[in-house]
Amino acid sequence: QSVLTQPPSASGTPGQRVTISCSGSTSSIGSNYVYWYQQLPRTAPKLLIFRNNLRPSGVPDRFSGSKSGTSASLAISGLRSEDEADYYCAAWDDTVSGPVFGGGTKLTVL
Amino acid sequence: HLQLQESGPRLVKPSETLSLTCSVSGGSISSNSYYWGWIRQPPGKGLEWIGSIYYTGGAYYNPSLKSRVTTSVDTSRNQFSLKLSSVTAADTAMYYCARYSDYDHDFDYWGQGTLVTVSS
Numbered sequence: 001q002s003v004l005t006q007p008p009s010a011s012g013t014p015g016q017r018v019t020i021s022c023s024g025s026t027s028s029i030g031s032n033y034v035y036w037y038q039q040l041p042r043t044a045p046k047l048l049i050f051r052n053n054l055r056p057s058g059v060p061d062r063f064s065g066s067k068s069g070t071s072a073s074l075a076i077s078g079l080r081s082e083d084e085a086d087y088y089c090a091a092w093d094d095t096v097s098g099p100v101f102g103g104g105t106k107l108t109v110l
Numbered sequence: 111h112l113q114l115q116e117s118g119p120r121l122v123k124p125s126e127t128l129s130l131t132c133s134v135s136g137g138s139i140s141s142n143s144y145y146w147g148w149i150r151q152p153p154g155k156g157l158e159w160i161g162s163i164y165y166t167g168g169a170y171y172n173p174s175l176k177s178r179v180t181t182s183v184d185t186s187r188n189q190f191s192l193k194l195s196s197v198t199a200a201d202t203a204m205y206y207c208a209r210y211s212d213y214d215h216d217f218d219y220w221g222q223g224t225l226v227t228v229s230s
Contacts, residue, residue, distance in 0.1 A: 002156055032215070033214075033215060035215070035216045037157075037217075043222075044206055044220040044221065044222055044223050045149075045157065045206070045217070045220055046220070047216055047217065047218050050214050050216045050218075051214060056218070088156065088157055090157075090216075092215050096172065096173060097170060097173075098159055098161075098162070098170060098171070098172055098173075099159045099210075099215065099217075100159065101156055101157040101158065101159065102156065103155075103156040104156040104157070
């Protein structure tokens, strides 16, 4: 069972905007930054969002992150077929004294 | 361009020790502000952080695995390693090595991963 909670699946049609939620606690999301990773099929995870809402170089601005209290969200606008992947949220957890991940959300582009 | 590559046995017997090495190229493992971490992913499941080590040898581990995990770093070879003892079938997973920014608290570079199966 993961420390951070995500819905197991999400879906949308091309061009749509979808959001993926991530719920944590005061010791994780409530006290620390949130990160998002994208894992395309049969590949290693890739950093998508860091420090709640910042994008590494090369990540399209269609991807955005937000955080409020002990929850966070990843939004993908202008959905494209190549966005079909698993998405994981992560945060430092003060109780674990290390990074923790969500269980992942499988995004399907219909 | 930083690259990481995992290596080690792909099949380990139950109760034995899993050993993996991560080779870093395109950058120095002795960089300040970066730890070097291990993350695993059982088939069809999510990501689990195992532990992280600094180039000086200081390390910290996931409490759920701490009693079985040892990590080390070899700066002369630009490599770091993982040992997980007393493995069971539950330790079957894709194992990734990654660079961890102590400033941003994120894993910004990942290896391609190596699937380790625990079976007799």
